[in-house]
Amino acid sequence: MKSKQESIFSSKTLTYFLQLTETMNYTQAAQILGITQPALTQQIKKLERTVGAPLFYSVSKKLRLSDAGYTMLHATHNIYELLNEATDEIQQTTSANHGQIHLGILTSIETQVLEDFAVQYYQDNPDIHVTFHMLTRKEIWDGLENNEIDLAIMYLPDDSIKNWKPYDSKKIMSEDLLFIHHNDELADKKRIKPKKTLDCPWVMYPVGYYLDQMVSEEYKNQMVDQPDIVARFTQPGQIYRFMKATNTYSALPKSYLMSLPDRDEITTASFDPQIKFDLSFVYRKAKDQIPRIAQFLEQFDSYLQEKDYYQRLDDIVAKKQGGAK
Structure with missing residues (x-):
């Protein structure tokens, strides 16, 4: 009984x-x-x-x-x-060279640099199995809370989480949200006020997604109308393809736009004031003391010290363009 x-x-x-x-x-x-x-x-x-x-x-x-x-x-x-x-605590006594690492990655993040690192990491550590999980913010936080993912890769600051006490973060790089358009009258502008971006429909992330909230909050702070968003997609590639096909406006992270082989064909501008945020690792406190997690973070640091995030994106684009010739 x-x-x-x-x-x-x-x-x-x-x-x-x-x-x-x-x-x-x-x-x-x-x-x-x-x-x-x-x-x-x-x-x-x-x-x-x-x-x-x-x-x-x-x-x-x-x-x-x-x-x-x-x-x-x-x-x-x-x-x-x-x-x-x-x-x-148990895992802190395990080997640095065996086991699994589960990464929870925000679906709106461009992952090619992370994918290239995963290849190199596997070659150096064949007995550690890395799994990429593309998740929403809620799924990431649920996964962290339930210990189903070891490291989250996401944008910060994130005001949707009120209790940061159980968590630590580690910055990967600073990001800049760029305005994308096809308006010849705006082509020479390197910076643009939100009120100048309302003369054309937009395509954007779904309501509640981090970058959609960033745009919404900035436009509210500038006391201008919200963009007229006629389509929403979860992934940056979907947004970009819709924007090109329909001549709508959008806003995407600089890292994603730099990863595009045809980036010279699009017109971008920074928002004025800039909309900036950080790409970061987030994990439960003491998680970075687990040997294989500590080693993973150290090797990723070394990876970006050799070439930073944007330099590696340039290399990826160069390879694509070279392969297309």
Whole structure:
């Protein structure tokens, strides 16, 4: 017979409970978990019977956490934190030359430099297996919290995360968001005010994506209208191809535009004031003390010391152009 602790703290029970606290909707949570809504409801009711109090209540058909629910949520996060710390502590005694490294990379990032480094890293460390996961910001933070990814590669600062206490970051390079257009009247402008970019429809990232929020916030700060965005895509290549085919406006990171073989055919300008941000590693505190993670970060530093990020992008473009001849 299971003890009360086993009933409460089974992995499945906590997973179901956490997912419901994130969506606050039984139907959505069940779909994400891949189970039926009655099955989820049954598990939550079972958990409530075990702890002896309701964890959720409804107000105008909206689900809310009870006081007991908040206590359980806090305890669940503490449990996961302890498990993550134990995992990291164990891994700190492992070899630097064996194991796996999971990278969570923001989907809007241009990855060719990272891909080239992965090739070199594998050649130097064939017994360490590196996995690239292209993720949204929410998926990255969930992965970091649950110890499913070791290193995130993303843009900072990120105001969507209020509690940075469990995390550290390491800057890779500074980025500049560039305005892209086909307007001959703007061709000689190296810098452009947001109010001068509103005479044509835009293509951009989806609402809630980091760079879409950066643009939206800057235009709000400058007290000008938001761009008329007629299409949205998750990847910079999709945005770029749509922009070229439709003569719409857009804004993309300098690193992506530098990676294009046809970059001389497009017209860009920096925003005035500039929209700048950092490409960075983000990881749980002490994660960089795990031998294989520390070695990975050290080798990446050396990789960029030989040639910086933009120089390596130039090399990639030169290879592409040479191969096309």
